[in-house]
Amino acid sequence: MGISVAVKYNWRKELNKSDCYQIDIRVTIDCIPKYYPVKVPQKIPIWDWSGDAPLWVKNTNPFAFAVNNEILRVLGVINDLQNRLFLQKRKLNFHLLDRELGFTGNRQSFNDYFRNYIKNPPELVKDLKDGTWEKYTSFLGHLDKFNPRLRFDQIDVEMAARIRNYISRQPGMKKGTKMAPASVKSLFDKFMVVLQHACDADKLIEKDVVDDIAKKVFVTVPDRQDGLHWDVIEIQNLKKIPLSALESSQIRDRKLFLLQIYGSWYYSDLIYMRRSDVHIDHEFGIYVAGARNKNEQPRLVPLWKFPEAEAIMKEFEDPDPKSSYWFRRDAFVEGQTYNRNLKVLADMAGVYREVTSKTARHTGMTLMARMGVQYPALKKIAGQKIRDIGRTYIKMGIREIVDATELAQFDKLGI
Template identity: 65%
Template structure:
């Protein structure tokens, strides 16, 4: 792929009264085309002060020549580094990658800076609730106290364990030390950042991240009974007669059932991409993709539930060019959605806790109860899989088909 990078002076070729003009870095990429990135200099050079050739773009006649040339060189180096990372990853360079790099604040090799930029400028596919972003910010605060300048090259299994232990020793809201569930919630955010740094920017080896996820974990006591619905609750919810419901209630009833079928959060539906939805000619519809929460690949066998495909198609965006599978008007604010579900649950006689998040826990519980094998269960849930020896288990479409064939989904009758 052809890429051209160079510093240019007064690229618009417009004269002004003071005779000083901005400097931009011109970048041309085959396909996307050209773009000019401004360089912030201590003083704009005049035409007489502009040499035009590096490393002395600004002539020594300018009192700011040294500082200006250094800034220009640093900007070009950043763009070149982005290009190299894309080439090494066998990916196509885009202006989006350059803009993200130039807007990066701090030093990329420092975990704290990388973490902060991830929060301030998250990847386009990462869409999380405000409460989740607060947990990212909370972990960063702890990390800054642990080590304000932790470098990626310092991270290994031992360092990750030290960070986990540091979190575990911090005061909790109502306890002397942080609860295990809180430690896990924060430490999981650290793992997400490491996975992103490994997959997207090659700042840490994937093998190192894999070792950390296998060996450094937080034991969390089993949750109290009630944080999921039993199958009878789901059946009663599904049996609610649609003729007795408002159109918005019918819509949210179907979406909630779909959440259960796919072990999804409500946001997972909203941001489901069209190219993640697939159809096997023999078995039916299934969904792939990565969980935005931890970037772990998923494979969800919707063919296991008779009504899942129908709901998917009912709310599909008619515009086939849309990035997302579902049409935007199928969704309401989370608070409204939760309120609607609670009303429906009361009508169905459900006495357990009722929130949109319960659907994911319910779906995972039901998959376990029908006997879905452990590797397939973890793959559908979007969690890392390992066997007793710590070796990751392959779980592709063929393996998922075999696993669901052995499970007793028909017993659920939902």
């Protein structure tokens, strides 16, 4: 039992006409071997192989220097990993070794470490949605522009603050604006996640430094401006717009906007809604469960409270039962196009405040609260983390949601 490492030549005992064969590093953990090929310009002839360190390949081979150095490099990577794990009182395993040997770039470079984190993420975060990984990639793009070769030993409170400030100065979605604080926070959070992982898993930065950054460098997101939601009368006016006054795309987007309100959803929540998330309860009707695409938090949305919700859900359902998404793809347009249609619909409904696809989520949550739905049911419907004052998680199932929304009679509002 234990760990052994050896350099092997033609370990499969193959025979070919050229007499040129592969070099591998054999790692044996608890009597189980695994072979890792050494990257070489070409396979090595048998007459150029000595098998003795550090000149495994004889100098008669034109690639001897490069190949011997590559063998030494791989052995060094394995040795460094073993030393780090020893200090952490952890044991080497093939999963850790695969990840280490698959690392590209300089391990002391935070940029390279971040890039490899995205390429080969830890098991705990492998199942994050594409939208979340896009934020990691976006942060890396900003980091490479800020400093393409940032080393771990350069990262401290001041450097973290400079990174945060650099991101906050980047252009926002609207011309002439800077990135919104919520977007800055979302990107900076990804920086902290990877930095914490580098500290905990690989000991590449001191824990005190990471803790100090977490305590002193943060992004303040202002409270959301009141009045961004639509009132019930405004929703009613939206529904009263005659079909004859609308184009087909506006009819479609009015229905999707209403559905967003019913579910307290962002537009992206509709786009990425999985078929497996939609359920029909035999007693109450249609509801949506499962994790939100944005934050992976579980939700439970009682669409049965809204008389028209089920019809809209079924109208835009993907007819292909094998599709992993509930809605057919042609129901959606680019965000800017959708927002333009909403602006036209808002004007026709007599709503002259700014309106975007996000307005529907604010409206839905405000409506739920206004009709008496309280925490923690409101959090569960919105897909936000729920804790009680004892810092333990509260379970909210269908029965709890039914009880919490009993007094909310949305059908009487005519929306």
